[in-house]
Amino acid sequence: MFALPQIASKGQRIVLFAVLALTVVFCVLATVFQYYYLLMLPVVVGVLLYAFFYTDRSLLLFGSLVPLSINFDDIGGGMGLTLPTEPLFILLFLLIIFRWLIKPDIDLQLLAHPISISILVYLLWLWTATLFSSMPMVSFKFVMARTWYIVLFYFTVVGLFKQFKNIHWFFKAFTLTTLGLVIFTLTKHAADGFIRSSSYGISWPFFPDHGMYAAAIAFAVFILVMYGFAGRHFGISLPFAPAVLLLLAILLFGIVVSYTRATWLSLVAAMAVYLVLKMRIKFGWVLLALAGVLTYGIVQQDQIMYDLEANKQGSSDDIEGHVKSVSNVTTDPSNLERINRWKCASRMVSERPWFGFGPGTYVFQYSPFQKSDELTLISTFSGDLGDAHSEYFSAMSEAGYMGLLSWLGVVLTTLGVSFRVFYREEPGKVRYTLLMAMLGLITYYVHAFLNNYSQYDKIAVPLWTFTAVVTALDLYHRGTVKSDSDHVADTKKE
Numbered sequence: 186m187f188a189l190p191q192i193a194s195k196g197q198r199i200v201l202f203a204v205l206a207l208t209v210v211f212c213v214l215a216t217v218f219q220y221y222y223l224l225m226l227p228v229v230v231g232v233l234l235y236a237f238f239y240t241d242r243s244l245l246l247f248g249s250l251v252p253l254s255i256n257f258d259d260i261g262g263g264m265g266l267t268l269p270t271e272p273l274f275i276l277l278f279l280l281i282i283f284r285w286l287i288k289p290d291i292d293l294q295l296l297a298h299p300i301s302i303s304i305l306v307y308l309l310w311l312w313t314a315t316l317f318s319s320m321p322m323v324s325f326k327f328v329m330a331r332t333w334y335i336v337l338f339y340f341t342v343v344g345l346f347k348q349f350k351n352i353h354w355f356f357k358a359f360t361l362t363t364l365g366l367v368i369f370t371l372t373k374h375a376a377d378g379f380i381r382s383s384s385y386g387i388s389w390p391f392f393p394d395h396g397m398y399a400a401a402i403a404f405a406v407f408i409l410v411m412y413g414f415a416g417r418h419f420g421i422s423l424p425f426a427p428a429v430l431l432l433l434a435i436l437l438f439g440i441v442v443s444y445t446r447a448t449w450l451s452l453v454a455a456m457a458v459y460l461v462l463k464m465r466i467k468f469g470w471v472l473l474a475l476a477g478v479l480t481y482g483i484v485q486q487d488q489i490m491y492d493l494e495a496n497k498q499g500s501s502d503d504i505e506g507h508v509k510s511v512s513n514v515t516t517d518p519s520n521l522e523r524i525n526r527w528k529c530a531s532r533m534v535s536e537r538p539w540f541g542f543g544p545g546t547y548v549f550q551y552s553p554f555q556k557s558d559e560l561t562l563i564s565t566f567s568g569d570l571g572d573a574h575s576e577y578f579s580a581m582s583e584a585g586y587m588g589l590l591s592w593l594g595v596v597l598t599t600l601g602v603s604f605r606v607f608y609r610e611e612p613g614k615v616r617y618t619l620l621m622a623m624l625g626l627i628t629y630y631v632h633a634f635l636n637n638y639s640q641y642d643k644i645a646v647p648l649w650t651f652t653a654v655v656t657a658l659d660l661y662h663r664g665t666v667k668s669d670s671d672h673v674a675d676t677k678k679e
Contacts, residue, residue, distance in 0.1 A: 242345070243273070243277055244277060244337055244338065244341060244342055244345065245342070245345065245351060245354060245355045245358070246358070247270055247273050247274065247277070248337075248338060248342075248355065248359070248646045248650060249355055249358035249359045249361075249362055250270060250362055251267075251270050251362075251642050251643055251646045251647075252359070252362045252363045252365075252366045252391065252401060252643065253362050253365065253366060253391060254267045254268060254269065254270040254271070254391070254642060254643070255267065255268050255390045255391060256389075256390055256391070256392070256393050267641070267642050267643075270642050271642060274333060274334070274337060274642065275333065277337060278333035278336060278337055281336065281337070281341055282336075292343075292344065294660060295340070295343055295344075295656070295660065298656055298659070298660060299598050299601070299602060300595075300598050300599055300602055300652060300655065300656045300659075301339075301340070301656065302598075303591075303594040303595045303598040303599075304335060304339060304595055304652075306591050306594060307591040307592060307594065307595050308328075308331070308332060308335060310584060310587055310588055310591045311328045311331060311544050311584060311588070311591075312328055312332075313540070314540045314541055314543060314544055314583065314584040314585065314588060315328050315543060315544055316540075317539075317540040317543070318540075318542065318543025318544065318546060319542045319543050319546055319550060320542075320543055320545075320546045320549060320550075321543070323543065323545050323546050323549065324543035324544045324545050324546060324583075326545065327544045327545025327546075327640065328544050328545070330640065331544070331639075331640070331645075334642070334645040334646070334649055335649055337649075338645070338646055338649035338650045338653065339649040339650075339652055339653045339656075340653075342649075342650055342653040343653045343656050343657050343660075346653060346654060346657035346661070347657065347661045349614070349618075349662060352618060352654055352657065353419065353618070355650065356408045356621060357408075359404075359405060359408075359647065360405045360408050360409060360432075363401065363402060363404075363405040363436070364405075364432055364435060364436065366388075366391055367402060367435060367436055367439035368435065370387055370388050370391075370398070370439065371435070371438070371439055371442070373387055374387045374442060379442045381444045384442060384443050384444045388443075392643060395443045395444065395445055396443075396445050396447065396448075396636050396638070397636075397638045397641060397643055397644065398443055398445075399439075399440050399443040399445035399447075399448035400445070400447070400448055400451075400628070400629060400632050400636065400638055400644060401643050401644060401647065402436055402439055402440050402443075402448070403440065403448050403451055403452060403625070403628035403629070403632070404625040404628065404629065404647040404651065405436060405625070406433065406436055406437065406440070406452065406624075406625070406628070407455065407620060407621050407624040407625050407628075408621045408625065409429055409430075409432055409433040409436065410433060410624075411617045411618075411620055411621050412429050413426055413429040413430045413433055414426075415612075415617045416429060418613055418614050418617055419614065419617075440452070446635075447631075447632045447634075447635040447636055448628070448632055450631060450632075450635075451627070451628040451629070451630075451631035451632040452628060454627060454628075454631040455624040455625075455627040455628050455631070458623075458624065458627050459620070459624060462604070462607050462608075465608065467604070468600065468601050468604040468605070471604075472597070518561050518562045518563050519563070521559075521561040522561045522563050522564060522574075523574045523575075523635065524559075525555060525559045525560065525561060525564060526551065526572075526573050526574045526575075526578070527573070527574070527575060527578050528554075528556075528559060529551040529554040529555055529573075529582075530547065530551070530573050530575070530578035530579065530581060530582035531578070531581075531582075532554040533547070533550065533551065533554055533582040534581045534582050534585060534586065537585060538585055538586055539585045539586075539587070540584065540585045540587075540588075541581070541582055541583045541584045541585040541588055542582060542583055543583060543584075544583050544584055544588075545583065545640070546583055547572055547573045547579055547582050547583050548572050551573070551582070552566045572637050573637055574635060574636055574637065575633065575634055575635060575636070575637055576592065576633030576634070576636075576637040576639060577589060577592065577593070577633065577634060579637045580592040595652075596630050599626060599652055599655055600623075600626075600627075600630075602655055602656070602659055603619060603622075603623040603626075603655050605659070606619050606655065606658055606659050607619055607620070607623070609663070609664070610663075610664060611664070615658055615662050615663075615664065618654065618658060619654075619655065619658050621654075622651040622652075622654035622655050622658075623651075623655060625647065625651050626648070626651050626652065626655075629644065629647075629648055
């Protein structure tokens with residue numbers, strides 16, 4: 186836990202005591218007149234005061250709680266809301282902007298960092314595409330939310346991560362809340378025998394579907410992997426390693442019985458990248474290999490589709506059968522519908538190649554681009570069963586080809602910097618912390634080929650916070666942070 190600073194200002198103390206006194210009076214009146222639900226007011230006031238006086242530190246606390254926030258699909262006007270985190274994030278965003286307007290504090294080193302530049306380009310293009318949107322208000326709300334997540338959990342949090350301990354405070358708090366969520370969900374799922382049909386909604390009301398639930402869990406997996414196998418660098422003694430690995434097993438079991446094939450694939454991909462790092466293969470060669478695979482896929486797409494059509498394995502409660510169904514593009518409704526949505530996105534960008542239909546508009550605009558012979562058992566014309574089912578296709582259809590390129594720029598720049606930091610650092614705190622963030626990000630980058638959840642706080646917070654960790658390690662912690670075991674050795678030498 187990081188220590189909270191004292192409120193030194195006399196004016197701040199006066200405001201604090203005045204608010205507390207009014208709260209007490211209000212609670213007494215609520216009790217007298219039997220409006221007992223108003224007794225929640227002290228909690229609300231306490232949270233607001235904490236956010237006001239400790240704005241920066243509130244980010245780490247509230248951000249770590251997103252796995253436990255509750256979704257409300259419709260609060261009126263067709264708008265959804267996640268409580269209590271989303272209103273708190275809006276409040277923190279306004280406080281930070283207000284503070285910046287009063288006393289501008291620009292970190293030019295941060296703004297000049299490659300990851301920051303790629304994010305700014307991405308954000309700028311989203312706002313540009315909003316100007317040409319087919320639904321301006323929808324796009325404005327979408328990009329406004331994307332902006333406050335980036336401002337809060339990338340640009341603001343990077344400054345907090347100048348203190349190395351804050352990185353691991355967030356990692357530990359986020360992992361603990363994720364574990365609490367998984368244990369709660371597994372308890373419910375166990376009553377149904379962990380069957381696949383129950384997995385789709387078992388995480389409600391914390392998550393709207395099993396895909397987002399599994400994607401969020403995956404962010405925490407490699408945090409526990411590093412604490413379990415490299416714990417000595419973080420002050421975790423060997424006797425506690427089995428306990429950490431037990432917690433890791435709980436997370437992995439939660440992912441397995443979520444029956445989310447995209448997350449299973451993403452974990453395999455992250456482990457493959459780790460092997461690439463161990464072999465010290467340069468990132469340029471990795472990009473070249475990916476370009477080769479993509480080129481081969483385009484040239485041989487007819488033959489590949491012919492081979493895939495031979496697989497008739499559908500989704501199954503049997504894990505092995507469920508894995509095999511990943512490549513079934515003939516009879517599996519989920520896979521067929523995903524392809525239908527991708528084809529719609531391709532037709533949409535063909536019609537509007539420069540700016541797309543506008544950020545956040547795919548779900549409202551894709552319906553006319555469906556073809557009758559591509560419809561599936563789960564196809565809909567009302568846009569109520571998911572989005573483009575791909576972060577990449579979504580960016581392309583909503584913000585044009587530049588939207589796709591700007592999103593790819595964020596992904597590839599973050600990976601490129603991660604490779605550089607890994608090869609620069611010796612085994613120790615910095616390198617293993619980098620792996621926690623980098624491999625967690627890779628799980629979502631891969632998952633994002635098959636789903637898109639970055640507009641939700643459950644994914645947006647770890648996505649941009651983990652990105653901030655990579656930037657902070659590159660900017661502020663170049664081999665300067667020793668492991669606890671190194672400090673012990675230095676002490677003995679003295």
